[in-house]
Amino acid sequence: MCEAPAGLAGQLEEGGHVLFQRVYFEDTDFSGLVYHARYLHFLERGRSDYLRLLGVHHRELAKDGLAFAVRRMTIEFERPARIDDIVAVKTRPRKVGGARIVLHQELLRDGERLVEASVEAALIGPGGRAQRLPEAVRKAFD
């Protein structure tokens, strides 16, 4: 059987990460365009794969009772994506604190920006308390 494509988790690039994704049936709504909440899925995949290429895996974190949680988002829906589109999710760290990171994210199609977002995330431990970010993450994002 053939193998998973090399770029499945996207690529690290100068100052951040980029991930290409397809828009499928599931992402659209009856207006014919992508349902607004689905853009958050694309953005989350970008963040997850960025962390993955930095060596941080959700399943590993979960063994210690840790999970990333989004605390705050500002999102501009500038232009709509449509079924069959290929979109690029670009993620860049903006601020890295002890317990929180702020990421700047964009969704682009053929270089044109469709969505822009600012995402504040924290690492949550058992009981819901914010935890200090792993050193690997803080270094990579610095």
Next chain:
Amino acid sequence: MCEAPAGLAGQLEEGGHVLFQRVYFEDTDFSGLVYHARYLHFLERGRSDYLRLLGVHHRELAKDGLAFAVRRMTIEFERPARIDDIVAVKTRPRKVGGARIVLHQELLRDGERLVEASVEAALIGPGGRAQRLPEAVRKAFD
């Protein structure tokens, strides 16, 4: 502030359970109709609320490391639902074994059937092993 409506978890009726649900934006796709996988969400809400009215709660089960899992489904998509529709989810037990239940489910709009499904579910314990169904469930479904 006003209160949650009495029928939020649907109603037990002769031989089963019925739950009314609205079709929202999120449920549709660019064909203008409900996305096929979303019907499974409606069916799952019906099963969950049926169990709820029988006194079985997912959060309680989870404390003992238990969760219901679907093992097998046959589903007929007969007629499409559309945005703004109100649909009724009807659930009836068909077979109740020691570790598995088979449920018959229908989605109706104004008495007309849109979807028919047969769903086999099992109760899964820590490590993924099938567990004996709670006595309350077996009795209620008998």
Next chain:
Amino acid sequence: MCEAPAGLAGQLEEGGHVLFQRVYFEDTDFSGLVYHARYLHFLERGRSDYLRLLGVHHRELAKDGLAFAVRRMTIEFERPARIDDIVAVKTRPRKVGGARIVLHQELLRDGERLVEASVEAALIGPGGRAQRLPEAVRKAFD
């Protein structure tokens, strides 16, 4: 067969609208809490049912090639919701312009706020152009 509960579309209240919704399996993720993008579904249901009780229906709008689109959101995820929770979605108009509305939305559980959002929406016509809001909406929101 029994009927859909009276409160299925929520209720108009002083200065806005409230809708009660259940948290189901589909809304959660492997952290055990509600997946962040799912809160946007709850908020959108609140907005849709608010419009519905004001006499504006998505399917009617669609006949004229019109659909509401979210342009901008700021959202604070303050406390997590969990499976089996009943949450209240509160929606209030903040600003009503010719072509855009800004709504303030909250998600509460037992009176405690879980999520707060500011949502700017526009009515989009064929070709993606912003349209003047229906008089009924502007009056109701004023």
Next chain:
Amino acid sequence: MCEAPAGLAGQLEEGGHVLFQRVYFEDTDFSGLVYHARYLHFLERGRSDYLRLLGVHHRELAKDGLAFAVRRMTIEFERPARIDDIVAVKTRPRKVGGARIVLHQELLRDGERLVEASVEAALIGPGGRAQRLPEAVRKAFD
């Protein structure tokens, strides 16, 4: 900026198609495993990309008022997928009629089967009527 990976739409292989996909946060539920209805999303992506490589595009079909609709599914959930998993979606035509196709689909992880499904789909025209399948699809699937 870097380019979309070559394998984004999967690959045609002897007698069918294979597509690799990542399991993300959005796909899981509070049981820690993939939510059962999400497997249908993975399967649908496989079918869409198979058609895409055969030269059939949803957006093109939509211009003629055409869309594929699932009529019937039988699905076995044999083993669960988990977050961070890479899964392969395999799709093979089983029966190709004038207006309907039956596909056999499997979801595998490291060669081990997780899900098996039989999917009957039809091409639907304006007004909801089943249409004759495009010649390209019938030939390719033959």
